[in-house]
Amino acid sequence: MIRAHVHHNYAMGGIGIAVSVVMHPPEGSMDVRPRILRLGGSDSFTSSWDEIPADGEVISPTLRLDDDTARALLDALARHYEGAEDTRALRRDYDGERKRVDGLIGHLAAVTRSLAGEP
Numbered sequence: 001m002i003r004a005h006v007h008h009n010y011a012m013g014g015i016g017i018a019v020s021v022v023m024h025p026p027e028g029s030m031d032v033r034p035r036i037l038r039l040g041g042s043d044s045f046t047s048s049w050d051e052i053p054a055d056g057e058v059i060s061p062t063l064r065l066d067d068d069t070a071r072a073l074l075d076a077l078a079r080h081y082e083g084a085e086d087t088r089a090l091r092r093d094y095d096g097e098r099k100r101v102d103g104l105i106g107h108l109a110a111v112t113r114s115l116a117g118e119p
Contacts, residue, residue, distance in 0.1 A: 001026065009064050017070050018061035023049055037062045 001024050009016040021037035035049035039062060052059060065073065077083075 005061075007061075011064065012066075016064060016066040018064050020061040022052070039063060 003022050003024060005020045005022060006017050007020075008014045009018040011018070023035045023037070025031045025034065033051045033054070035051050036059060038048045038050050040046065
């Protein structure tokens with residue numbers, strides 16, 4: 001199973017993010033060591049999976065990104081996988097819908113009170 005772990009980029013004072021893409025071995029596998037994805041190499045089109053040491057050694061993440069670059073990557077991935085490009089836009093849509101529903105409920109309550117003979 002491959003998992004992406006995202007955390008603050010402490011190497012740059014917490015500015016931006018650090019991403020570690022880790023392949024965890026399947027249960028029952030003889031290979032018990034997780035591996036971390038390494039990008040690049042002698043050319044920029046290669047990648048490899050390096051074993052994570054068991055001795056607790058601190059290892060560098062797969063990549064580090066500043067906040068602007070990370071946000072651009074998030075937006076592009078969301079578009080590619082047909083997700084919401086901007087969750088704030090989705091939140092605005094929800095808030096607008098809630099306002100419309102609240103208005104409808106208010107009108108229905110007024111009609112109901114009118115039919116019941118209440119002021």
